[in-house]
Amino acid sequence: MNEFKNYHPAVNFLYFTAVIAFAMFLMHPACLVISFVCSFAYSVMLNGKKAVKFNLLFLMPMLAAAVLINMAFNHEGITVLAYLPGGNPLTLESVIYGAAASAMLVSVICWFSCYNKIMTSDKFIYLFGKIIPSLSLILSMVLRLVPRFKEQLHIIMQAQRCVGRDVQRGNILRRSKNAVAILSVMVTWALENSIETADSMKSRGYGLPGRSAFSVFTFEKRDRLAVTYIIVLCMYITSGRLAGGLYFRYFPSVQWHYMPVYTLSILAAYFMLCIMPAAIELWEVSRWKAIELRT
Amino acid sequence: MSFLKKHKYKLTAFILIILALIFAFRQGGNSPKLYESESVTSTAEQNSPEPSAMQALEKAEKEETAETEKQDAPNTSDIQSGTPQPKTENAYSAQNASNNDKAAEKDRYQTEPAVQAEQPPDQVQSEDVTDKELNCTLSVRCDTILNNIEKLDAEKLELVPQDGVIFAEQTVVFYEGESVFNLLLREMKKNKIHLEFENTPVYDSAYIEGIGNLYEYDCGELSGWMYRVNGRFPNYGCSKYQLKAGDKVEWVYTCDLGADVGENYAAPEE
Incomplete structure (x- = not known):
């Protein structure tokens, strides 16, 4: 479909x-x-x-x-x-x-x-990777930003729940503490991920002539x-x-x-x-x- | 050659952007082509002021600042008395340098003097409004649009009355202590005429954006509503003007920043 x-x-x-x-x-x-x-x-x-x-x-x-x-x-x-x-x-x-x-x-x-x-x-990237390499990479990353963050947030929350740091358990102090921990993990992941993406694209020679998609x-x-x-x-x-x-x-x-x-x-x-x-x-x-x- | 080949896309993009900007500039209302004929920049051709006049002016300025500093608790009205009114300055320059009084009004940076803000006669406060009924006259007109009909937004054509009178001059009642804005708001509501304004209560300032669906900028980019009381344009907002009995309040639509209705901020004193 x-x-x-x-x-x-x-x-x-x-x-x-x-x-x-x-x-x-x-x-x-x-x-x-x-x-x-x-x-x-x-x-x-x-x-x-x-x-x-x-x-x-x-x-x-x-x-x-x-x-x-x-x-x-x-x-x-x-x-x-x-x-x-x-x-x-x-x-x-x-x-x-x-x-x-x-x-x-x-x-x-x-x-x-x-x-x-x-x-x-x-x-x-297939369409615009050759004409405007960096811009198209940034655009595709930005457009995917929110859905990817949502997915990753879900994964992190599941993992935290497994180790007993659920955001839905305990009093408000405990819950907010857990939420802050999740946020910290999230931010770390986002920063590291963006650097990794940049490095990996560079090491693959992204934007150089003669590359296929x-x-x-x-x-x-x-x-x-x-x-x-x-x-x-x-x-x-x-x-x-x-x-x-x-x-x-x-x-x-x-x-x-x-x-x-x-x-x-x-x-x-x-x-x-x-x-x-x-x-x-x-x-x-x-x-x-x-x-x-x-x- | 290889440089051209390498940066082919960048160069094309750059040229395209420049072309788009040029196009947008020519299309825009402020493009020099449109205003070439009108001598907006005539004041730029002023000759430099005589040194003696300039020194005298600087001296006078120093005295003024000293005077204002002397006062211990300067409230607004005291500052007002300390700074010269535009009229007195004009008289002074007419005395000293009669042949180029306009140049003498400029400071040493050769810029036009800022239009001296007149202080509103009395701060209008809502608690000042009493029940005492007084009379004044009010009219709302837009006849300048009739002379500039080609500039008018085509969708607004049907809104302009044949004679340019939206609200014919008539005697209206106001309550002691009210401002021009209060009067306009009430009368327009009473007579079912559309009125949109922007109110900033912090500064007690109201700005009239549109009357009868004729808005600012509808007739060229220098157009909008202005008010005139007893034949002159106060240079502060209509919500600051406290009405007096017998005042003749006129709201007029200008298509040229006031020049076509008898007010010229660019050349404040004639």
């Missing part, structure tokens, strides 16, 4: 750059809904239950908080609903814009969680197809955006242009772009099932 991952890294990278850029720049509510739904679905597809939990427990409160923050600090708009205690107005437009902006924020985070799953560090990817016919698909859709969406087919403004009053078929066609193109990896996965599953049934 990870077919899109098997595509060439260039395809993966192109796709995610395009989709994340569009998610940030297209503020039309329909685009936001499409991006939100697709990214949510795809992150659940990739990460399973964990993603559902993360999305509901972390992203939904964040969405609500972003709306509230926007309401508190943005007072533009012609429809005054009420007055805040400070004297500034609370406007309908700021509420709507807050909802839109937070939907955008959440969908971009979802897209990045998918990106992390698909674009592994070896793929990134760890993983070898071949650009197949399906990759060419996917790239064409992505580029054609991107061009259509961009031109549509520039032509004003996706015009939607939030301030000072909510207004939009609706060009009956044109707007719909751009939105359809955007949907086709956003749903692409999920569709590939589903199609692959159904094909696999068909083969299984045949035998």
